[in-house]
Amino acid sequence: MTSPLAVYNLTKTDDAPPFLQYDGLDSFFGGEPPLSKTIGYLVVLGFGALFSVITTGIVYMDKFFGRGGATTSEQFNTAGRMIKTGLTASVIVSQWTWAATLLQSSNVAWAYGVSGPFWYASGATIQVLLFGVLAISLKKIAPSAHTVCEIVKARWGKVAHITFLIFCFLANIIVTSMLLLGGAATVEALTGVNYELASFLIPWGVILYTASGGLKATFLASYLHTVIIFGVLITMIFVVYVKVYSSDTIYDFLNDTVSYSVDECEQIFSRVCTDEDTNCGASGRVTFYDDTTYACGPVPNNNSGSYLTMLSGDGLMFGIINVVGNFGTVFVDQSYWQSAIAARPSSAARGYLLGGICWFAIPFSLATSLGLASTALQLPITAGEAGSGLVPPAVATHLLGDAGSGLVLIMLFMAIVSTGSAESIAVSSLVAYDIYREYINPEATGTQILRVSRIVIVVFGLFMGCFSLILFELGLNLGWVYLFMGVVIGSAVAPLWLMMTWSKASGTGAVIAAWGGLILAVVSWLVAASIQGGSISVDNLGTNEVMLSGNLVAIFTSAIIHVFYSYVIDPQDYDFSTLDQNIELVEADTSGLEPEQQDPVELQKSYLWITRRGYVLTVVLVIVWPLLSVPAGVFTKDYFAFWVLVAIAWGFGAALVITVLPLTESSEDIMAVLAGMTGMKSKDPEPEPTEMKKLDEEIEEVPEPSKGDDVQEVAVGGAVEVSA
Numbered sequence: 001m002t003s004p005l006a007v008y009n010l011t012k013t014d015d016a017p018p019f020l021q022y023d024g025l026d027s028f029f030g031g032e033p034p035l036s037k038t039i040g041y042l043v044v045l046g047f048g049a050l051f052s053v054i055t056t057g058i059v060y061m062d063k064f065f066g067r068g069g070a071t072t073s074e075q076f077n078t079a080g081r082m083i084k085t086g087l088t089a090s091v092i093v094s095q096w097t098w099a100a101t102l103l104q105s106s107n108v109a110w111a112y113g114v115s116g117p118f119w120y121a122s123g124a125t126i127q128v129l130l131f132g133v134l135a136i137s138l139k140k141i142a143p144s145a146h147t148v149c150e151i152v153k154a155r156w157g158k159v160a161h162i163t164f165l166i167f168c169f170l171a172n173i174i175v176t177s178m179l180l181l182g183g184a185a186t187v188e189a190l191t192g193v194n195y196e197l198a199s200f201l202i203p204w205g206v207i208l209y210t211a212s213g214g215l216k217a218t219f220l221a222s223y224l225h226t227v228i229i230f231g232v233l234i235t236m237i238f239v240v241y242v243k244v245y246s247s248d249t250i251y252d253f254l255n256d257t258v259s260y261s262v263d264e265c266e267q268i269f270s271r272v273c274t275d276e277d278t279n280c281g282a283s284g285r286v287t288f289y290d291d292t293t294y295a296c297g298p299v300p301n302n303n304s305g306s307y308l309t310m311l312s313g314d315g316l317m318f319g320i321i322n323v324v325g326n327f328g329t330v331f332v333d334q335s336y337w338q339s340a341i342a343a344r345p346s347s348a349a350r351g352y353l354l355g356g357i358c359w360f361a362i363p364f365s366l367a368t369s370l371g372l373a374s375t376a377l378q379l380p381i382t383a384g385e386a387g388s389g390l391v392p393p394a395v396a397t398h399l400l401g402d403a404g405s406g407l408v409l410i411m412l413f414m415a416i417v418s419t420g421s422a423e424s425i426a427v428s429s430l431v432a433y434d435i436y437r438e439y440i441n442p443e444a445t446g447t448q449i450l451r452v453s454r455i456v457i458v459v460f461g462l463f464m465g466c467f468s469l470i471l472f473e474l475g476l477n478l479g480w481v482y483l484f485m486g487v488v489i490g491s492a493v494a495p496l497w498l499m500m501t502w503s504k505a506s507g508t509g510a511v512i513a514a515w516g517g518l519i520l521a522v523v524s525w526l527v528a529a530s531i532q533g534g535s536i537s538v539d540n541l542g543t544n545e546v547m548l549s550g551n552l553v554a555i556f557t558s559a560i561i562h563v564f565y566s567y568v569i570d571p572q573d574y575d576f577s578t579l580d581q582n583i584e585l586v587e588a589d590t591s592g593l594e595p596e597q598q599d600p601v602e603l604q605k606s607y608l609w610i611t612r613r614g615y616v617l618t619v620v621l622v623i624v625w626p627l628l629s630v631p632a633g634v635f636t637k638d639y640f641a642f643w644v645l646v647a648i649a650w651g652f653g654a655a656l657v658i659t660v661l662p663l664t665e666s667s668e669d670i671m672a673v674l675a676g677m678t679g680m681k682s683k684d685p686e687p688e689p690t691e692m693k694k695l696d697e698e699i700e701e702v703p704e705p706s707k708g709d710d711v712q713e714v715a716v717g718g719a720v721e722v723s724a
Helices: 036-066 074-081 085-096 099-112 115-141 149-154 158-191 195-201 203-244 247-259 261-268 313-331 334-342 345-376 383-387 392-402 402-441 446-473 478-501 507-533 543-570 576-582 600-629 637-666 667-678 692-702
Strands: 269-272 285-287 710-717 719-723
Touching: 036 074, 036 158, 036 195, 036 203, 036 402, 074 446, 085 203, 085 334, 085 345, 085 637, 099 115, 099 158, 099 313, 099 345, 099 383, 099 392, 099 478, 115 313, 115 478, 115 576, 149 158, 149 203, 149 334, 149 507, 149 576, 158 195, 158 313, 158 334, 158 402, 158 446, 158 478, 158 507, 158 637, 195 203, 195 392, 195 446, 203 247, 203 285, 203 345, 203 392, 203 402, 203 446, 203 637, 247 313, 247 345, 247 637, 261 269, 261 285, 261 478, 261 507, 313 478, 313 543, 334 345, 334 402, 334 543, 334 576, 345 600, 345 637, 383 392, 383 478, 402 446, 446 667, 478 507, 478 543, 507 543, 576 710, 637 667
Parallel strands: none
Antiparallel strands: 269 285, 710 719
């Protein structure tokens, strides 16, 4: 809307919003970027090289001075299956912290208010909590697995294997594309580095250390990235709610924002007339305000039009889409299965639970600070900028200048490379084990698997930029793709869950459910867009209502089809105890597979532990908490202060746990490396002997059987034990 202003009487100052410094600007980043291109290249290339050196160095120090041992294909792709609770939790936080986590969460705060950060956090936490159930199930029935598709092949055969291999690749491609789609847009907005160039430069840091050190290097880098992300998170919370403003001040500003009339919003978003303006009024100004572009005035579909309420129709709809869509990007993403494979059995359940709880703080606390501040401060952020994930850098730049821009850029880069490395190693494992060894070279050696894994990491890293550019050229932004992913991969969720937990699950039914759910989801998505918008276009396909229909159809029709087929048409009675026998190790590396790690009693205890806590926390986060906030209606100032206090406490607590626990648990390994480097004898106990070595010792101790004794060979941990 462009109309002259008859009267311009709204005072702008530098002390309170609307700020004088943004007078006449029709977008926050419409002018020059706050940082130079040199800074952009330094972060993108310099940090990538720095972390490659650090993580690769740590891996090799552990190899030569500690207890890491030789780099076998098993070690490269599973990290020895002995990762402890703290590092497992840190890796989960790192993998699940996408560019979207940092950027899109603040976008929904900008759009819906306090409900946006909550639904983003809760709607994407429960999947990690529930995946802990699958992590322990994997340790119980398929401890030798390298990939989820290996398990599919072992239970359901070739057709199902190919089907879910396709869905896993789709998940990896979508996640990787989103990483660079939001990351490159932010790098360009903050530094001016060309979008296309940034898309191809960012993956190089990932390629270097992932190809060199494998999954262990990825885990070590993930820990460092997570610590830095939480450091920036704490800084932003402190700046918004302690140093510069307070919860009471932000509360008042948010109420001011929704109190403006259309005329006042037109005055806020206006500029001085130029000679080219033909409709300039007596005020000498012309407005560029559009209620679909700027956050000003009452919020549609929110209780009393307020940002300070959980009673938000659009916020709830986003929450449902978030819950449904994110099941696909956890359950169908090989990187989460790989983390479960790498964790020691006693740590798998606790690692996922702790990781989910700590991850909740990142979108909830960050968006409650930067996201809400964006609307409270009336910054000239457009809907297009918000959809591209530019709300956090805008607020950080306003509050801290170049330092704020730099901190957000560093935090974003940490999120991109940590998740990018996890996706790279996931894709390399799928190609190496499920394509190369399965269909090209069934007799592949460990050396060949290792070579293929490294080649795939490099090739996939080079193609990461291509995926994001395709989406960019199609006119799709981060928010659009984030909502769309559930439509594409949601239909694979139920079959994979049932594969691990239900003996009656049919392989044929799983294939029909996955493809049938996808087809029905796409059809319903297109039909909904046509009905609501009158035509099929990118904008019409991206509305909340249309995306919700596609996401719901994908996950629920798939589940219904699979359960019906398995009950009525092709019921099975699968013996889970035989599953692991169909999965072969490439090398005689049984680390993490020793009998003490496969104690069925302890595994059952862990299963019950995560099942009870996972389900209870899921109900609390998506049902109990929202219901308890309903009576509050529009938050009072005290209620909002308590809400902010929870966000701050959760953020600080998560940062402390995720930083300290991995170091505490790994203190013996750290001391062993330091002792080896300094030439001192480590006081730590020697590492436990391998299963094969212990077996040899046991065999030597077995007395010769007396005449007439029965001699049996019993399989133990993939080896043979002689018993008389």
